[in-house]
Each structure stands twice: as C-alpha cells, then as structure tokens.
Amino acid sequence: xxxxxxxxxxxxxxxxxxxxxxxxxxxxxxxxxxxxxxxxxxxxxxxxxxxxxxxxxxxxxxxxxxxxxxxxxxxxxxxxxxxxxxxxxxxxxxxxxxxxxxxxxxxxxxxxxxxxxxxxxxxxxxxxxxxxxxxxxxxxxxxxxxxxxxxxxxxxxxxxxxxxxxxxxxxxxxxxxxxxxxxxxxxxxxxxxxxxxxxxxxxxxxxxxxxxxxxxxxxxxxxxxxxxxxxxxxxxxxxxxxxxxxxxxxxxxxxxxxxxxxxxxxxxxxxxxxxxxxxxxxxxxxxxxxxxxxxxxxxxxxxxxxxxxxxxxxxxxxxxxxxxxxxxxxxxxxxx
Amino acid sequence: xxxxxxxxxxxxxxxxxxxxxxxxxxxxxxxxxxxxxxxxxxxxxxxxxxxxxxxxxxxxxxxxxxxxxxxxxxxxxxxxxxxxxxxxxxxxxxxxxxxxxxxxxxxx
Numbered sequence: 001x002x003x004x005x006x007x008x009x010x011x012x013x014x015x016x017x018x019x020x021x022x023x024x025x026x027x028x029x030x031x032x033x034x035x036x037x038x039x040x041x042x043x044x045x046x047x048x049x050x051x052x053x054x055x056x057x058x059x060x061x062x063x064x065x066x067x068x069x070x071x072x073x074x075x076x077x078x079x080x081x082x083x084x085x086x087x088x089x090x091x092x093x094x095x096x097x098x099x100x101x102x103x104x105x106x107x108x109x110x111x112x113x114x115x116x117x118x119x120x121x122x123x124x125x126x127x128x129x130x131x132x133x134x135x136x137x138x139x140x141x142x143x144x145x146x147x148x149x150x151x152x153x154x155x156x157x158x159x160x161x162x163x164x165x166x167x168x169x170x171x172x173x174x175x176x177x178x179x180x181x182x183x184x185x186x187x188x189x190x191x192x193x194x195x196x197x198x199x200x201x202x203x204x205x206x207x208x209x210x211x212x213x214x215x216x217x218x219x220x221x222x223x224x225x226x227x228x229x230x231x232x233x234x235x236x237x238x239x240x241x242x243x244x245x246x247x248x249x250x251x252x253x254x255x256x257x258x259x260x261x262x263x264x265x266x267x268x269x270x271x272x273x274x275x276x277x278x279x280x281x282x283x284x285x286x287x288x289x290x291x292x293x294x295x296x297x298x299x300x301x302x303x304x305x306x307x308x309x310x311x312x313x314x315x316x317x318x319x320x321x322x323x324x325x326x327x328x329x330x331x332x333x334x335x336x
Numbered sequence: 337x338x339x340x341x342x343x344x345x346x347x348x349x350x351x352x353x354x355x356x357x358x359x360x361x362x363x364x365x366x367x368x369x370x371x372x373x374x375x376x377x378x379x380x381x382x383x384x385x386x387x388x389x390x391x392x393x394x395x396x397x398x399x400x401x402x403x404x405x406x407x408x409x410x411x412x413x414x415x416x417x418x419x420x421x422x423x424x425x426x427x428x429x430x431x432x433x434x435x436x437x438x439x440x441x442x443x444x
Binding site: 025026063 | 385
C-alpha cells in the first residue's frame with residue numbers, strides 16, 4: 001500500500017500543519033475502506049492496478065487538499081478594486097518620472113542619436129525596475145492588509161428603512177475611492193512643500209556622491225503660502241464631503257470658490273516671473289559634470305517650459321472643474 | 337457548449353444544498369465516511385468522496401455533527417453522528433424541505 005502512503009502524504013503537503021494529521025488519517029481510512037470494497041466487488045485481492053484506479057477516481061492530491069480549505073487569497077475580492085486603482089496610479093507616477101529622467105538626459109546630451117538611444121534604454125530600465133519594485137511593495141502591503149484586516153463582520157439586522165439616506169442624485173454622488181486617494185496625495189504634497197520646500201530640486205550623482213541643486217526661484221517661494229493655504233482648504237473640503245458622503249450646494253459653492261482662487265493663482269504663476277530656473281548652484285554642478293554652458297542653458301529653458309506646461313494643464317483642469325461645478329449648481333437638479 | 341457548462345453548475349448548486357439534508361438525515365445513527373457514502377449511493381444519491389468528507393467536517397465545525405475515532409476490524413475509522421444541536425435542526429430542515437418541494441412543485 002505504498003501508493004496510498006505516498007498519496008496521503010502528498011495531500012498532506014497541501015494542507016496546513018494544524019489540521020494535517022487528522023485529515024491524513026481520515027483520507028487513509030476512506031481509501032482503505034474503498035479499496036476493501038473494490039476487492040470484494042471484483043472478487044480478488046487488491047493489487048497495484050486496483051490502487052491506481054481507485055486513487056485516480058479519488059482525484060489529484062492538490063485538488064483533494066483544496067476541498068478541505070476555504071478559498072485563500074493573497075488579495076481578496078474586497079481589496080482588489082482598490083489594489084487595481086493604486087497600481088494604475090503607481091504606473092502613471094513611474095511613467096512620468098521615467099519620462100522626466102529621459103527629458104533631462106536628452107537635454108543634457110550633446111544631441112547625438114546614440115546618446116539619446118542610450119538615455120532611452122536607461123529610462124526604460126528605470127521604468128521597468130520602478131514598476132517591478134513598486135508592484136512588489138504594493139502587493140506585500142495589500143497582502144498584509146488582507147491577512148490582518150478582519151473579514152467582513154456580521155452586521156446587525158437591527159435597522160430602520162426610514163433612517164436611510166435620501167437617494168443622492170448622480171451629480172451629487174461622491175467618488176469615495178478617488179477622493180480618498182486625491183486627499184492622501186494632497187496631504188503628502190502639502191507636507192512635502194511645508195517641511196521640505198528647500199529640498200525640492202535636482203539631485204545629481206557627481207564624483208561618487210549625490211549633490212543637490214535648487215531649481216525653484218524666489219517667485220515660487222513667494223507664492224508658496226498661498227499654494228499651501230489653498231491646498232489645505234481643499235483637503236478640509238474633501239474631508240467634509242467624505243464625511244457627509246455626498247455633495248451639497250454649500251460644499252459645491254465652496255469648491256467653486258476654491259477652484260476660482262486656484263485659477264487666479266495659476267494665472268499669476270503663469271504670468272509672473274519664472275518659478276524654476278537653473279540656479280547658480282545648479283550651473284556650478286553642471287559645470288563640474290563637464291556639461292557645456294549652452295547645454296546647461298537649454299536645461300533651464302526646458303525646465304521653465306515644463307513648469308509652464310504643467311501650470312497650463314492644471315489651469316485647463318481647474319477651468320473644466322469650475323465649469324462642471326457651476327453647471328451642477330445652476331442647471332442640474334440637486335438633492336437639497 | 338457554454339450553456340451546457342452553466343447548466344451543470346446550476347445543477348451542482350441545486351445538489352449542494354440538498355446534500356446537507358441528505359447527509360444529516362442518515363447520521364441519526366453513527367456512520368463512518370465510506371459507509372455513509374454507500375448508504376446514500378444504495379438509495380440513489382451518488383456523492384463524490386471529495387465532497388462528502390469536507391462537507392462533514394464543515395457540519396462538524398458548525399456544531400451540527402460530532403465525530404470520534406474508533407478502531408474497527410483493526411483499522412481506525414472516524415464515525416460521525418448528529419450532535420444534539422444537529423438533532424434539533426434536522427426536523428426543522430425536513431419541514432423546510434417539504435415546504436419548498438410543495439411550493440416549487442406548484443410553481444413548476
């Protein structure tokens with residue numbers, strides 16, 4: 001009966017240790033009964049052929065082991081949509097960072113096709129390794145959450161239909177998940193600007209060490225209190241909306257007001273002096289890297305252009321947002 | 337082809353609920369797994385062994401069955417029987433089954 005021993009041991013290998021010996025004993029008992037019955041029916045002693053036939057009818061060991069356990073997930077159905085959203089955001093961020101790296105490399109290169117190709121391969125490498133590392137971290141974090149978070153609790157049946165919230169018109173519904181992510185990102189950026197504004201700039205690897213060169217101008221720092229104030233107010237508004245679970249006319253008007261102020265701020269930033277430049281420190285470092293002054297100048301131009309493009313895109317986004325908010329307030333029927 | 341697979345799934349789902357009642361009804365007296373499977377098969381209900389044992393363990397963890405190991409014919413076997421909770425639940429399950437059969441019979 002060596003085959004039965006091997007079969008039982010193989011099933012046991014796929015079963016958690018705490019229940020293994022019990023299930024193994026149970027399966028062995030069932031198989032022996034089964035074999036005895038077959039031998040009786042066929043009127044002969046059990047042989048290897050009979051054992052093989054019986055084990056085949058019982059099923060593959062992994063499959064048998066699986067029937068003894070509830071479905072197990074690394075990331076379960078409840079967490080999966082959030083996981084997907086975080087992965088999408090990560091992909092976008094890594095892609096943008098790789099693109100920026102490629103842009104810098106092209107600007108600082110001597111314009112040769114071979115060097116641009118090399119920069120492209122490097123950027124692709126940054127993208128792929130960034131995606132793999134980030135994906136690994138995200139999967140580990142979600143797997144820990146899946147393991148640690150309590151399963152959907154049993155909810156009380158004591159509820160009153162009269163206490164249900166009124167139906168929220170589609171225009172007033174809050175996209176909770178995206179608003180939470182937006183708020184978290186806003187808090188992270190706000191903290192970064194409040195605590196580390198002086199460390200935002202270019203980091204370059206020169207002579208075996210990382211050197212930092214600021215790129216933000218005094219104009220930017222003059223605007224920083226306004227940027228942080230508007231961001232802070234936006235975060236407070238998001239929290240209020242999330243708490244209420246839906247948009248209301250008051251929160252809509254506040255949102256419209258904040259968006260308008262954002263537009264004014266963006267226009268001021270676009271119309272004023274540049275907010276990024278190759279500062280004297282940056283020029284000094286680039287010189288140390290044997291980068292020609294005209295290439296360094298080009299880098300300054302690219303940085304300035306990039307900043308203006310980002311501001312222009314933000315301006316368009318804010319304008320569209322303002323239009324949508326005003327449309328919801330003035331033309332669409334709302335719940336209040 | 338897809339429809340055929342879907343139908344088989346529906347039939348499997350239908351059977352799954354009924355199996356609990358069938359198994360519990362046969363465990364008013366102690367049975368070990370293989371004897372229970374034969375008992376059900378003799379009455380026309382074939383049940384896959386990979387389904388029966390996990391089902392009995394689940395019912396035991398829910399407190400409807402209890403089990404003990406006993407050495408029979410020089411071989412250890414696990415015997416299952418209705419627990420006191422299971423004995424209370426069985427008449428209610430039977431009643432519900434009769435009611436369902438009557439209703440579905442009328443509907444069909």
